[in-house]
Amino acid sequence: MYQERPEWEDVIPLPQDDGALPLAQIAYTDEYAEAMSYLRALMAKDEHSERALEITEHIIEMxxxxxxxxxYRANIVFALGKDLRKEVEWLNEKALRHEKNYQIWHHRQLIIDKLDDSTGEADFIAKMFQKDAKNYHVWSYRQWLVxxxxxxEKGELEYVEYLLEQDVRNNSAWSHxxxxxxxxxxxxxxxxxxxxLGYVSDNIFLAPQNPSPWNYIRGILQRAKLPMSRIEKTCTYxxxxxxxxxxKSSHALDILAEIYSTIPEQKDLxxxxxxxxSSTYDPIRTNYWNYRKTQIQKAAA
Known part of the structure; x- marks a missing residue:
């Protein structure tokens, strides 16, 4: 307990104040409540010290x-001029234990940005993806790194292709x-x-009903300002x-409807x-398909 340690005797803890009659007071453990009380006292005077760093590690563990x-920890690390590589090593252990924690990745971004060196980051991200190749926080961090x-062009496309070879349905890899x-x-x-087009065609062949490559190539053609008819043959296949x-693919049908709706003599298709x-391949969205059909019929009229 901090109250029993001589190096903390100069600190007057600041307990959490929830008012006289709190409606839903959180039942903190005594250990956590005491640590936070001492942390508040340090933060109140903006203390950047070794003991402040120690207590942040204690609370983060809990x-x-x-x-x-x-x-607050980031501010302390920078103020004390701590070894940023050691901070990254400490973060590695935390990230592997708490996969879905975004605060870890924001802190890592601050540290790596200050370090101004991304050496080793790709290797550690690969470890994270071995645990969960669709971890949103890790992908967001990777985009920031890029x-x-x-x-x-430093092996990113090749790595994405490697991940898609492992799982062609990895929508996060397609997004990257x-x-x-x-x-x-x-x-x-x-x-x-x-x-x-060639890459997408190969991957659609593996899983025609996988929406990711269809959405991907739709985005590529739109960004390039090219007509969807560029993939008509793939869709008709x-x-x-x-x-x-x-x-074999409702997504191909969807794109064909889009292509043919712009050609007067092929609106029937x-x-x-x-x-x-509506009737067979995606009946759960019948209302949506019927709406699109109505729009085509109105335009024709």
Missing amino acids: NPAHYTVWL KRFGLW RFFLVCGNGQELTEEIVQRE YAPLDNPEKI AIQSLDLL
Whole structure:
């Protein structure tokens, strides 16, 4: 207990004040309540010391989601000029134990930004993805790394492809690929578009009903300001309207309806696609497909 330690005897703890009659007072443990009381006292005078650093570690061990403590810790680390590499090593253990804690990754961002060196970060992220390859906080941090250190072409696409080989349905990896291809302000040349069309085609073949590659290529074509008709042949392969029993993808039907709705002489094919979606391949969204069908019919009228 802090009250029994000589090095803390100069500190007057500040207990939490919930008022006289709190409606829903949280039942903190005595250990946590006391530690927070001493932390408040240090924060009140903005103390940056070794003991302040120690108490933040103690509280984070008990409650790793306390973002105020994380921010105070960062300020202390910088003020004392602590070894940032050791702080990263300490963070590694915390991240592996608390996979879904975003405060850890925000703190890591502050430390790595101050360190101005991303060495080893990709390797540690790979460890995190071995536990959960769709961890949102880790992916957000990776995107920050790419932008902060200009890692657009430093093996990022290859790593995304590796992850998609492990799980073609990893929507987070597809999202990161889109970020890499479109997020650097580069022009989507015909060469890039052709590369992405080929890559998507190969992955759709593995799982035609996986929405991720369909959404991905839709985004690529929209960003490149190209018509969806560029993938008409791919769509008709997985959704042959002349042989509905062999349709393998509702997503292909959706895109065909979009393509044909813009061609006056093929609006009947658009309506056929929507009818198939409504009746057989995606009946849970019948109202939506019928709405799109109505819009096409109104436009034709």
